[in-house]
Amino acid sequence: GWLAGSAAGRSASVPAVAHDPDSGRNSLQSYELSGDEHFSLAVQAGPGGDQRPELVLAKALDREEQSLRLVLTALDGGEPPRSGTAQLCINVTDANDNPPVFAQDRYRASLREDAPPGSMVLNVSASDADAGTNARITYGFGKMPAKVLQKFVVDAESGTITLQEALDFEDTRGYTLLVEARDGGGLVAHCKVEVEVLDVNDNAPEITMLSVSSPVPEDAPAGTVVALLNVNDPDSGENGQVSCELSASVAGSLSACFCESSSPVLP
Structure with missing residues (x-):
C-alpha cells in the first residue's frame, strides 16, 4: 500500500480480506495487527455481514526514517483457534517536509583584485x-x-x-553575497558568502606640488624651504608606502619621507 507522510487519523483499506469456509464459531471471528506502532486496526462490517479490516494511522509517518512492514492475522473461533497471516508492506511516499540545509551558514573566500572575470570564488553546497x-x-x-x-554569478545547478x-x-575591499x-x-x-578583495600593487605614487619658491636667491642659507610636495599611493600596506629621492644633479635634500601620504619638504 502507499501512504504519504502525514498526520495521524487517516485510514486505508487493507487490500486482502480473509475467508473461512467453516460456519458458526469456527468461521472468521477477528483480526489482529502487529509489526509497527504507527498503525492500529479497525474492523468494519461489510454489506453481507463480513468483516472488513482497515488500517488507521495512529502516529505521523516520516518517509526519511522508516519503511513499514506489518503482519495481519485472521482468527477463527474454533477450539483450538486457527489463524492465517498476511504481510503488509507500507511504502511511505515523500512529502516536502524538509527544507534544504547548507553545509555551512557562512562561507569565506578571498580574491586578488587582478583576478580575471570567470575566476571561481568558491562552491556552496546544500x-x-x-x-x-x-x-x-x-x-x-x-x-x-x-x-x-554585476560582479558575481552563481550556477543554479x-x-x-x-x-x-x-x-x-x-x-x-569586500562583498557579502x-x-x-x-x-x-x-x-x-x-x-552568506564573505568575499575579501586582496590588494595588488597596481597604482603608481602620485606627486602633487603644494607650494614652490622660485626663483631661489643664490645666497639662500642651507635649510631654506624651496618646495612642499605631497606624495600619495592609493594601494594598501607596503604597496602604499612611499619613499622619495632626488636625482644626483639636483642640489637639495628631502625630509619627511617614507610614509604614506607624506608631504616631503625640499630644503
Missing part, C-alpha cells in the same frame, strides 16, 4: 532529506545591490560562484 523533485536543489542569489549582482566583472581593491538554495517544493535555505 542537501535535502526529501526524495525526487522535493530533493532537487537550485541555487541563486538573494536580494542584493545591483553593483554586487552546482552552486559554483564565479567572478563576472573585474575587482578594484581601492573601490571596494546572500545565497539561496530552493528545493522542488519551494522550501528555501539561506547562507
Whole structure:
C-alpha cells in the first residue's frame, strides 16, 4: 500500500480480506495487527455481514526514517483457534517536509583584485532529506545591490560562484553575497558568502606640488624651504608606502619621507 507522510487519523483499506469456509464459531471471528506502532486496526462490517479490516494511522509517518512492514492475522473461533497471516508492506511516499540545509551558514573566500572575470570564488553546497523533485536543489542569489549582482554569478545547478566583472581593491575591499538554495517544493535555505578583495600593487605614487619658491636667491642659507610636495599611493600596506629621492644633479635634500601620504619638504 502507499501512504504519504502525514498526520495521524487517516485510514486505508487493507487490500486482502480473509475467508473461512467453516460456519458458526469456527468461521472468521477477528483480526489482529502487529509489526509497527504507527498503525492500529479497525474492523468494519461489510454489506453481507463480513468483516472488513482497515488500517488507521495512529502516529505521523516520516518517509526519511522508516519503511513499514506489518503482519495481519485472521482468527477463527474454533477450539483450538486457527489463524492465517498476511504481510503488509507500507511504502511511505515523500512529502516536502524538509527544507534544504547548507553545509555551512557562512562561507569565506578571498580574491586578488587582478583576478580575471570567470575566476571561481568558491562552491556552496546544500542537501535535502526529501526524495525526487522535493530533493532537487537550485541555487541563486538573494536580494542584493545591483553593483554586487554585476560582479558575481552563481550556477543554479552546482552552486559554483564565479567572478563576472573585474575587482578594484581601492573601490571596494569586500562583498557579502546572500545565497539561496530552493528545493522542488519551494522550501528555501539561506547562507552568506564573505568575499575579501586582496590588494595588488597596481597604482603608481602620485606627486602633487603644494607650494614652490622660485626663483631661489643664490645666497639662500642651507635649510631654506624651496618646495612642499605631497606624495600619495592609493594601494594598501607596503604597496602604499612611499619613499622619495632626488636625482644626483639636483642640489637639495628631502625630509619627511617614507610614509604614506607624506608631504616631503625640499630644503
